[in-house]
Structure formats: C-alpha cells, structure tokens
Amino acid sequence: MELEAIPGVGAKTAAALRELDDPADTVESGDVAAIARAPGVNEARAARIARGAIRRRHGDDGRVLATDRAREVYREAIDLLRERTVTDYAAKRLETFYPSASASRIDEAQSFVESAIERDPDPAVCEALAGVEPLTDPPTVRVRDRCLATADAETLARAESTIPELSVETVEDTRDVSELARSYATVIVLDEKFAGLDVEGDVHVRPDALDEPAETVPERLLAFFAANRERLEAAAAVHEAAAAAGDPVADDDTAADTDALRDALARLDDDGTIVGDGELERLTAAVDDLDAAVSTAESVADDRLREAIRERDVTIEGTDFLSLVEQGARVDSLLDRELADEYDEAIASAREHLVDALRLEPEEAELAERVFGGDPSFPVDHDESAVSRLNTELAAARDRRAARLKAELASDLGELREPVASLVRDALELDVELALARFARDFECAMPEVVAPESSDSGFRIERGRSPLLDVDFADAEPVDYAVSGATLLSGVNSGGKTSTLDLVALVVVLAQMGMPVPAESATVERFEEVHYYAKSQGTLDAGAFEATLRDFGDLVEGADGRLVLVDELESITEPGASAKIIAGILEALDGQDATAVFVSHLAREIRDAADFDVAVDGIEAAGLVDGELRVNRSPRKGHLARSTPELIVEKLAGDRDTDFYGDLLEKF
Structure with missing residues (x-):
C-alpha cells in the first residue's frame, strides 16, 4: 500500500510511518497505539491516519457531514462515547469511527459494534483498565561492558545502525582483538576470518550477531519490559478480571501466559538489571564494597597490633638500638624483630575480614590474601595492585554472570514479546468495546437497519x-x-x-x-x-x-x-x-x-x-x-x-x- 495514497498522509508523515516494523499492515489494522509509535505521530494524529486508511480501503471518498451543525452532532456523539472510556487510547480509537456512505464500511463497523455491545462492563475490569497504556519504546541503552569488533567498513556501519547499544571497534588482527579483551568483559567479533581465534578473555566470533540482536544485546528486550512493567501488569490484571467475570478478552489458545509474565518480570528491576540471583548480588556487592572492606580490614589489623603493643614490653638493648639506627632501621624492622608473630596474626585477621565481608569464594580468597602482606608496617597498608587485580576479577565475574542471566531472561521474555503486545492491545481494544457496551446500555440503544438509497424504506x-x-x-x-x-x-x-x-x-x-x-x-x-x-x-x-x-x-x-x-x-x-x-x-x-x-x-x-x-x-x-x-x-x-x-x-x-x-x-x- 502506498502510504501517501492515504488521505491526509503527506511525504513527511509517510517517512515517519516507514520507521514502523510493518508500516502498511500497521496502518491498515487501525491500531492507533501502534501507529502512534511512529516518530512524531501522536495518538490524535494516529487516529486520523487510521481513519484515512479505512476510507481508502472502502473507497469512501465522500463526506457525509456537510454542514457545521451536522459536524457538531457528530462531535456530540463522539463525546458521549468517549465519556465512557477509561483509557486515552480508547478515546482516540473511537474517533476512527465516522459517518460513512459506504455500505462495506458501515457493515464492517456494525460487525465490530454488535459483538462489543454484548460485553458486560464489569466494575473490576473497568478498574483494572485504569492502569493500561500503549506499550512504549525506551531510550537506547548504552552497554559498556561489551563491544563488537570487525575489520570490514560495511559491517561496521551496519553494526552501528543495527545495534547502537554497543560500541563497534575496528580490528585488523589477533593482537587488536586481544587488546580489546583487556578493556571489555566480552568482545564479539563479527568477521568469519577470525574463526578459531585463541586469545585470553571472553571473546566470541559470531558472524550472525547482527541478525540476532536479542541474543547479542539482551538489554534491549529487558529495557523494553522494564519500561513497560506497569502497563503489562495492568493488562494482565484486565485479562484476569475479565476471565473471572466470565467474559474473557481472548481465547485460551491465544491468551498470553500471565503467570509466566509475572515470574519473568520478578527477575527484572525497573532499570533493566537482573534481580533475585544470589550469586550476582554477592558479586555486585563485593565489587561495590571492596574499597570499604579493604579499609576496614586495615583497621582490624591496626587494632590487633595496638593491643599487642599495649600488652607487652618491647625492650631494645642500647647496642642493638644504635646498631638498628646506624643501619637506617624503620618501624617495619622493629615489628619484624619484636612483634613478628603478632604482626602475622594481625595480617591474617585483615585477610579473614576481607574474605568474610565480601563473601569471597576460595579462588577469590587467594587473590584477597595478596592484598595484605609484604614488609611489615604500622599502620598496616595494602597492596594497591592486588586490590586492583581482585576488583578486576570480581567485576569480570559479575559481568559474565549478569550477561548469562540477561541472555537467559531475554530468551524467556523473547517468547512473550508478541503475546504481551497482544495482551496490551486486546486490553485497550476491550476498553473500546466496553465503552460501546456502556453507551448502548446507558441510552437503551438498538442496532439500526441501514438500507440502500433505492430501498422502499428510504428516508x-x-x-x-x-x-x-x-x-x-x-x-x-x-x-x-x-x-x-x-x-x-x-x-x-x-x-x-x-x-x-x-x-x-x-x-x-x-x-x-x-x-x-x-x-x-x-x-x-x-x-x-x-x-x-x-x-x-x-x-x-x-x-x-x-x-x-x-x-x-x-x-x-x-x-x-x-x-x-x-x-x-x-x-x-x-x-x-x-x-x-x-x-x-x-x-x-x-x-x-x-x-x-x-x-x-x-x-x-x-x-x-x-x-x-x-x-x-x-x-x-x-x-x-x-x-x-x-x-x-x-x-x-x-x-x-x-x-x-x-x-x-x-x-x-x-x-x-x-x-x-x-x-x-x-x-x-
């Protein structure tokens, strides 16, 4: 379908509509919320576009409302219908209905309405509808721990366009990839020529990565579900309330699994991060608390040494003292000579505190032992390079686990992506139907018979x-x-x-x-x-x-x-x-x-x-x-x-x- 052929759609609007996944089908569907996801198209504009598409489909070029007062009556009719909606979407969606001289359009609208007015506007359903809104696309999420790498200029341009969440780096050889692996937790190489690459770090050669963005950057899908959490939960509540009232929104075969949706959302925080995984929480806390734990461990060791010094007399003979001074001895030499055992115990207590405070695993504890040691000193000092190494290892472990959990959750949510879109769309359309049902009940309406002009029942x-x-x-x-x-x-x-x-x-x-x-x-x-x-x-x-x-x-x-x-x-x-x-x-x-x-x-x-x-x-x-x-x-x-x-x-x-x-x-x- 030529978008510009739709009444009221010019070149600029058509260009915006082409940004949609399936612009022709979306516009033809009359789904105001889906049309409104085009850049710069609000719901009011989307309703006019949908109405124009309906006119085109039915060859309905005429304008039934020929005078100002006729148009006023139409607006009053629309207002009566809109007053009975709960969501803004339904209020806009009702504006896709207009007086038509096309028999096919009237038949189409009557078919929808006749089914709608059979619904029962249950109060619990109407209350649940208050939280339902069309799904929204969140802003692009920047992912810092992962990058794409390629040696091909065209692939680089496609990668930047397809997956804007990740940095795209240029590499020429294995050494370039190896350098990237030291800067990023994960490197995804897009070129087949790097197959069999063996470098240190989390490096994957995936020529198909751009074709599977959900796997490459699961954060995109997670951000979508996180941004729409309240909308999805409200839509699920609508479906459950309608089912409880004996008037389900969708058939059992097509209904989304609301229990699976809630379970998946429970594993996702509002910012798109994973929650509920104990190991990830441990690693995250360890990275966040490392500096504070090191400082506290130093204090623990210092306190042990102070207590040891208070409890015993340290005596140095005059000749020994002169000898130590002549040799340029420092406090560490005195500690090593007079308090060697107490110092070792203090360092051991510092290491123990660090391991316990960060809840480190055995292999991580080995790295933690290197933080304290070396020449004796008072106050006790730590090895900054060892702290940095421990931080790097903990952060890498955290990022790898987070990436794996994100991929697993994204896989689960990916299966729900289309069903939940239907879940929300059906809930919003239900509001349209219930508004029609309330209108018919409030004003004791009947479906009219609309006859052809040549009928004997003219007028x-x-x-x-x-x-x-x-x-x-x-x-x-x-x-x-x-x-x-x-x-x-x-x-x-x-x-x-x-x-x-x-x-x-x-x-x-x-x-x-x-x-x-x-x-x-x-x-x-x-x-x-x-x-x-x-x-x-x-x-x-x-x-x-x-x-x-x-x-x-x-x-x-x-x-x-x-x-x-x-x-x-x-x-x-x-x-x-x-x-x-x-x-x-x-x-x-x-x-x-x-x-x-x-x-x-x-x-x-x-x-x-x-x-x-x-x-x-x-x-x-x-x-x-x-x-x-x-x-x-x-x-x-x-x-x-x-x-x-x-x-x-x-x-x-x-x-x-x-x-x-x-x-x-x-x-x-």
Whole structure:
C-alpha cells in the first residue's frame, strides 16, 4: 500500500510511518497505539491516519457531514462515547469511527459494534483498565561492558545502525582483538576470518550477531519490559478480571501466559538489571564494597597490633638500638624483630575480614590474601595492585554472570514479546468495546437497519427514540416516534420539541452511518450520501449574509439525490412573508429528487399555500394548557398542521370567559 495514497498522509508523515516494523499492515489494522509509535505521530494524529486508511480501503471518498451543525452532532456523539472510556487510547480509537456512505464500511463497523455491545462492563475490569497504556519504546541503552569488533567498513556501519547499544571497534588482527579483551568483559567479533581465534578473555566470533540482536544485546528486550512493567501488569490484571467475570478478552489458545509474565518480570528491576540471583548480588556487592572492606580490614589489623603493643614490653638493648639506627632501621624492622608473630596474626585477621565481608569464594580468597602482606608496617597498608587485580576479577565475574542471566531472561521474555503486545492491545481494544457496551446500555440503544438509497424504506424511521442531547436526565426524556420519506414540513407549538426532534433525527442518522447503536427501540435509516443540518439563525440576516445563505441552498438543491436535509426555522433569516416563499421554493426544488428533508417552521400554512405541490406537513400536537404548563405529544403526527401556542391560549380563554371577543378571535386561526 502506498502510504501517501492515504488521505491526509503527506511525504513527511509517510517517512515517519516507514520507521514502523510493518508500516502498511500497521496502518491498515487501525491500531492507533501502534501507529502512534511512529516518530512524531501522536495518538490524535494516529487516529486520523487510521481513519484515512479505512476510507481508502472502502473507497469512501465522500463526506457525509456537510454542514457545521451536522459536524457538531457528530462531535456530540463522539463525546458521549468517549465519556465512557477509561483509557486515552480508547478515546482516540473511537474517533476512527465516522459517518460513512459506504455500505462495506458501515457493515464492517456494525460487525465490530454488535459483538462489543454484548460485553458486560464489569466494575473490576473497568478498574483494572485504569492502569493500561500503549506499550512504549525506551531510550537506547548504552552497554559498556561489551563491544563488537570487525575489520570490514560495511559491517561496521551496519553494526552501528543495527545495534547502537554497543560500541563497534575496528580490528585488523589477533593482537587488536586481544587488546580489546583487556578493556571489555566480552568482545564479539563479527568477521568469519577470525574463526578459531585463541586469545585470553571472553571473546566470541559470531558472524550472525547482527541478525540476532536479542541474543547479542539482551538489554534491549529487558529495557523494553522494564519500561513497560506497569502497563503489562495492568493488562494482565484486565485479562484476569475479565476471565473471572466470565467474559474473557481472548481465547485460551491465544491468551498470553500471565503467570509466566509475572515470574519473568520478578527477575527484572525497573532499570533493566537482573534481580533475585544470589550469586550476582554477592558479586555486585563485593565489587561495590571492596574499597570499604579493604579499609576496614586495615583497621582490624591496626587494632590487633595496638593491643599487642599495649600488652607487652618491647625492650631494645642500647647496642642493638644504635646498631638498628646506624643501619637506617624503620618501624617495619622493629615489628619484624619484636612483634613478628603478632604482626602475622594481625595480617591474617585483615585477610579473614576481607574474605568474610565480601563473601569471597576460595579462588577469590587467594587473590584477597595478596592484598595484605609484604614488609611489615604500622599502620598496616595494602597492596594497591592486588586490590586492583581482585576488583578486576570480581567485576569480570559479575559481568559474565549478569550477561548469562540477561541472555537467559531475554530468551524467556523473547517468547512473550508478541503475546504481551497482544495482551496490551486486546486490553485497550476491550476498553473500546466496553465503552460501546456502556453507551448502548446507558441510552437503551438498538442496532439500526441501514438500507440502500433505492430501498422502499428510504428516508428514516425512528421508534421510541430518546435524545441524550437534551438538557434533562435521559430517563426523563420522552420517547419519540417519527418517520419521513421525501420533503416534509414539521409544525408545532413553541417549546414543543421541534428542534430536539431534528437533533434526535440527526443523531440517529449519524450514529447509524457510523455503524453504532442508536438511542431508540428500533430504527431504519437510509444510507445518505450527505447530511445537511442547518441550525436556527440567531436573528434576521443582513443583505450580504442573506444572499450567502440563499447561495448555499441554491447549491444544496442542485443534485440533492441521496441527501438528508434538516432545517430549523429558516424563516428567521428575513421577513415572514418572504421566508414562506423562499422555503416553498426550496421544497419545490427538492420535490421530485431522491432526497429526504424536514423543515421546521411556524409558517407551515403559508409555505403550503405558496408551494405549487402538495407539501407534506407533520405536527407536534399540543394537548393544551394545564395549570399554565404546555402539555405536548412529542411524537410528530403525520399529515397534521399543529396549532400554535397563541391559538391554544386563545382557545383556553374562549372556554374560560363568557365573552364573544375570544370566540371571534379564535375563528381567525
């Protein structure tokens, strides 16, 4: 797939997407988290890319939402869905759903949604989801104890690109390799010509090292798991909670082994180092504590010598003293002559303390013995070269063991790499599904039937629909039945629900063409090519704005087949008499075209009189006034011109007052 062919993807974005392991499949999958791992692509951008890929796959080049108010209804629908997500990922992922005129896209979305709304939003699962986030790639880890070596310039360049964690050194011969082995705990030679190399140190000839980065630099995989520990543990908790609730996220055959994951993570520290291995901990502590242990051992020996000197008299005859001075004797000579045995015991105690403090093994203890010895002295001094040698040996042993344990753990984690990616992805997708399930339950939704434009069920039909966009609790919203095919005027009293009915129609159509459930007992919706929803104007327009509005409607009626047109009180843009004629003209242009239109107007009678065809008129009927409150049947009555609020008030007064004035006034309506 050509990435640049995706709507909204330019050369720069395509270049970033190509940094992904499998850019085409990743983009096609619609996995927002995976797409967002491309450099410079955030989740919001990733959602737009995924949506563009979906459009391309279904040949969906149209834009159903044709007006600002139609787009507002879509945003309100998305917000209702997003409010029911737990993770940021799910909130972004829901934006890959959009109103489509493509039958294949609607079918695809409905298939996903129908399965999703069968899920049970268990509270324990929702709580566990709070910790789930998309997996992240940690920064490159620099490994100092190991290097790659090669004599080939091309191999060197490939090594630096493939394994940036390790230094890559140039070697010409065995001597160069041997020198590297004195500087690094491990040297990995990449050239086949060095096979059979025999040098001192931990040197391996591995021409395939660049093809197996997980083995060559296990720190990469360990850093990944360490950086994502909390995400992985949260995802595992989601799967376990879902399974306990009887609604597993994945099949047993494909589910990751969460016990194996936790066991592996228990062997890994947050910085990517190995934990839980006693021998590695001993060697690490020995290296870290060596200098302090040597200093303490010196103090132990000094204390022994001081005690020995206090407990005995050291007597030197005058001739002996003169002889020693003439010979330039120092304290060590005096110690050697007078306190030889005590000095040996003090040195032995220093060595014993060093071995015990560092918990040295027998072969390591032999090196430790060389730290103290030589010429007697007070205070006791150590051999710095022996300390350095011991430190080198301990550090090398530590690094070798760490490398082996890292390789073993990386091998175990390598087998989990793909399963845990699915573990997290499935948990995030579960949040999307549960949000859909909560939406369907909260608003008592049903899956609509979306029919082709040429179907006999053209237009829309809504049974017992309730709008969640009203400024009342959803439970208090009155259900509405309404169906329209063709062009229709909707009349009714003020505050009778005409605008909210248009909002309900727009919401049901938008949700249906997104593939979503709709807040109704049942609904059938034509697959509209475009939805034009014009909100009520906030006042009479000036000449320029009025002309622009007429231009919009002139464009609208040109080839209106397959369109849904919802217009709320267009008469407010100019004088009532002119408005009635304009609306009548628009309806005449729409009549005979394969379009569905609902025009809300208080001028239904005048519009009907001005039109040159039999305009369908529906009415939201008021039952009357009860204690000053308007009582309304919210479902529009077909073929009925609803009475206005003033008419109802006059009618009430005519019944209440014994006078001809109100009766005569009522006859004028």
